[in-house]
Structures are given as structure tokens and as C-alpha cells.
Amino acid sequence: MIRLEVPLGSRSYPVVVGASALDEFQSLIPSGVSRIAFVTQRGIGISLESELPSSVHFLPDGEEAKKLSVVEDLCSAFAGDGLTRKDLVVGIGGGVVTDVAGFAASVYHRGIQVLHAPTTLLGQIDAAIGGKTGVNIPEGKNLIGAFWQPSGVICDTDVLKSLPEREFRSGMGELAKYHFLGGEGLDELPLDERVAACIQIKADIVAADEREGDSRALLNYGHTLAHALEIEGRFDLRHGEAVAIGIQYAALVAHALGRIDKARLSEHERVLDVYDLPRSLPEGCDVDQLMELFGRDKKAMTGLTFVLDGPEGLSVVPGVPENTLRDVLTQM
Numbered sequence: 001m002i003r004l005e006v007p008l009g010s011r012s013y014p015v016v017v018g019a020s021a022l023d024e025f026q027s028l029i030p031s032g033v034s035r036i037a038f039v040t041q042r043g044i045g046i047s048l049e050s051e052l053p054s055s056v057h058f059l060p061d062g063e064e065a066k067k068l069s070v071v072e073d074l075c076s077a078f079a080g081d082g083l084t085r086k087d088l089v090v091g092i093g094g095g096v097v098t099d100v101a102g103f104a105a106s107v108y109h110r111g112i113q114v115l116h117a118p119t120t121l122l123g124q125i126d127a128a129i130g131g132k133t134g135v136n137i138p139e140g141k142n143l144i145g146a147f148w149q150p151s152g153v154i155c156d157t158d159v160l161k162s163l164p165e166r167e168f169r170s171g172m173g174e175l176a177k178y179h180f181l182g183g184e185g186l187d188e189l190p191l192d193e194r195v196a197a198c199i200q201i202k203a204d205i206v207a208a209d210e211r212e213g214d215s216r217a218l219l220n221y222g223h224t225l226a227h228a229l230e231i232e233g234r235f236d237l238r239h240g241e242a243v244a245i246g247i248q249y250a251a252l253v254a255h256a257l258g259r260i261d262k263a264r265l266s267e268h269e270r271v272l273d274v275y276d277l278p279r280s281l282p283e284g285c286d287v288d289q290l291m292e293l294f295g296r297d298k299k300a301m302t303g304l305t306f307v308l309d310g311p312e313g314l315s316v317v318p319g320v321p322e323n324t325l326r327d328v329l330t331q332m
């Protein structure tokens with residue numbers, strides 16, 4: 001078992017990674033908890049045992065679950081269970097479950113403890129770590145949410161065996177970004193160590209900038225185009241697949257701006273190919289529409305802002321020239 005910590009002072013928490021990590025659940029229940037509300041989805045089929053009184057709540061599948069109305073229903077169910085301010089919510093699922101369970105925990109009784117047991121690769125290396133929770137509104141993904149750190153995270157790599165192949169590959173899209181955040185050579189590690197190495201990178205970034213005032217934005221590498229493709233909505237893309245296309249795009253933009261050389265561009269392509277990830281825009285993309293969506297990005301405060309690679313590694317680059325962005329989209 002690999003044991004890590006997200007170091008955030010009094011809100012620091014443990015992350016356990018490995019086969020059978022779910023066996024650690026009992027020992028990670030914070031003291032003083034007298035009731036547990038499990039939040040999961042029917043298709044996941046993973047449950048946790050506790051001697052404490054507990055209830056199980058099922059969310060709808062997919063982004064449909066990331067709605068304020070679902071959070072309201074969940075909070076009503078918590079109240080029906082008699083969950084108090086001292087009790088515990090446990091999210092068992094992918095990023096959708098941990099985002100919604102975490103957000104519900106952040107607002108129920110003005111905030112109760114939450115423990116995450118992420119069951120997708122994307123959830124284990126990214127969504128369940130770092131305390132970002134939230135839901136979508138028609139105007140954008142994750143526009144309503146809270147920073148709410150869990151009291152612990154259990155990443156049982158055995159549970160990934162039942163993950164549909166495409167969902168596993170989607171997690172690889174987020175994993176690919178860690179190669180450019182200090183994770184060179186990740187593809188040579190066995191799965192448990194690879195998951196733990198990504199968590200360590202994310203934990204270090206979150207510890208330095210918990211509320212994304214600065215360096216945490218680097219975790220959005222590849223996400224500007226990814227979010228535009230997801231909002232556009234016509235394409236059959238999992239989140240990590242969209243991120244992979246976004247990473248390729250960001251590398252091409254960095255190369256066009258002279259920030260990285262051909263060898264570094266090739267390294268991006270190698271990493272995306274190692275994980276069998278898409279690198280081209282889906283058929284039928286509308287360049288004008290993508291440019292318009294870039295303008296709505298959270299980072300777009302000083303012109304069009306992208307996370308781009310460069311001689312010093314990744315950095316947040318404001319004012320990326322529109323003609324370059326447009327040319328590279330057209331070329332892709």
C-alpha cells in the first residue's frame with residue numbers, strides 16, 4: 001500500500017493507493033462520526049462496510065448528475081437520514097460522484113466531512129484529489145461549486161478492473177498531462193506507482209496554491225480546448241479524450257509561437273500515442289465557434305489565455321495571438 005498526504009496544514013489528509021486499499025476504509029473514518037451517507041451510482045457495484053448506521057444514495061449517470069437539483073435532492077435525503085454536522089458523506093465513484101458528493105457535503109449543514117473512494121482512473125489521479133467540487137449550469141461546466149477538502153481518499157486500483165476500456169483510456173488523458181508537470185517516465189511505472197506519482201504531483205501543486213490563484217491553473221493543461229469541445233456538445237468525447245486533443249493543440253500552439261522545439265512537440269505526440277489517445281479534432285468542428293468558446297474560458301481575463309509549454313516548463317500565458325490559435329485549429 002502506498003500512503004501519501006495532501007499537506008494543507010490543519011486540513012491535511014491521507015491518500016491510500018493500491019490493490020485492496022478499500023480495506024483501509026474503517027481506519028479512515030474520522031472520530032466522532034456516528035452515521036454515514038454513501039453516495040454512488042448503480043452501475044458501479046462497489047460498496048463499503050461499516051458498523052455505523054448508514055444509507056446509500058444513487059446518483060444518475062453522467063453529467064446529468066452534476067445539477068443543483070440533484071444536490072438538493074441529496075441534501076434532503078441526508079436530512080431524512082438524520083445526518084448531523086458531525087457525520088460523514090462517502091463518495092464511491094468517478095469524478096461525477098465525487099464532484100457531486102463533495103459539493104453536497106460542502107453545503108449540507110454549511111459543511112460536513114466527506115471521504116472519497118474514487119473508482120475511475122480519472123477520479124483517482126485527479127478529480128478526488130485537491131478539494132474542487134461542483135456542478136454544471138447551462139452557461140458552463142463546474143460554474144457552481146466549492147473548494148471542500150475531503151478527510152481522506154482511498155484509491156483502490158483493483159476496482160479499476162471493472163472500468164469499461166474507454167473510461168480507463170479517458171483517465172489516461174488526464175494522466176498524460178502529468179508527464180508535462182514533472183512526471184516524465186510515468187509510462188514506465190506499474191499502475192499503482194503511476195497513480196501514486198500523479199497524486200503526489202497534484203498534491204504538491206494543490207499544497208502550493210489550494211484555491212487556484214496561481215500555479216494550480218497549470219493542472220488545466222489541455223483543458224481550454226477540451227472544455228470548448230465539451231460545451232459544444234456535438235462530439236462523442238469522454239473528458240480525458242477531449243483533454244488529450246487539447247494537449248496536442250496546446251503543444252502545436254506552443255511550437256507555432258517558438259516556445260518549444262520539434263523534439264518537445266514529438267514528446268507530446270509520443271505520450272499521447274503511448275496511451276492510445278486521440279490527437280486530432282473530431283470531424284465537423286467549427287473553428288469560429290471554438291474561438292468564441294475560448295473567449296468564455298475561466299482563464300480568459302487578459303485576452304485569450306492558455307497553459308502552454310515553454311523553456312521553463314508549463315506556464316499560464318495570457319494574450320495568446322488569435323491568429324495563431326485560429327491557424328493551428330485549422331491545421332488540426
Ligand SMILES: NC(=O)c1ccc[n+]([C@@H]2O[C@H](COP(=O)([O-])OP(=O)(O)OC[C@H]3O[C@@H](n4cnc5c(N)ncnc54)[C@H](O)[C@@H]3O)[C@@H](O)[C@H]2O)c1
Pocket residue numbers: 041043044061062063066093094095096097099119120121122123126127128129130131132133141142159160161162163164167170239
Ligand atoms: N474536481 C476535480 O478536480 C475534477 C477534475 C477532473 C475531472 N472532474 C470531473 O470528473 C467528471 C468525469 O469523471 P470520470 O471520468 O470519472 O467519469 P464518471 O464519473 O462519469 O464515470 C464514468 C462511468 O464509469 C462508471 N464507473 C465508475 N467507476 C466504475 C468502476 N470501477 N467499474 C465500472 N464502472 C464504473 C460510472 O458509473 C460512469 O458511468 C467530469 O464531470 C469532470 O468535470 C473533476
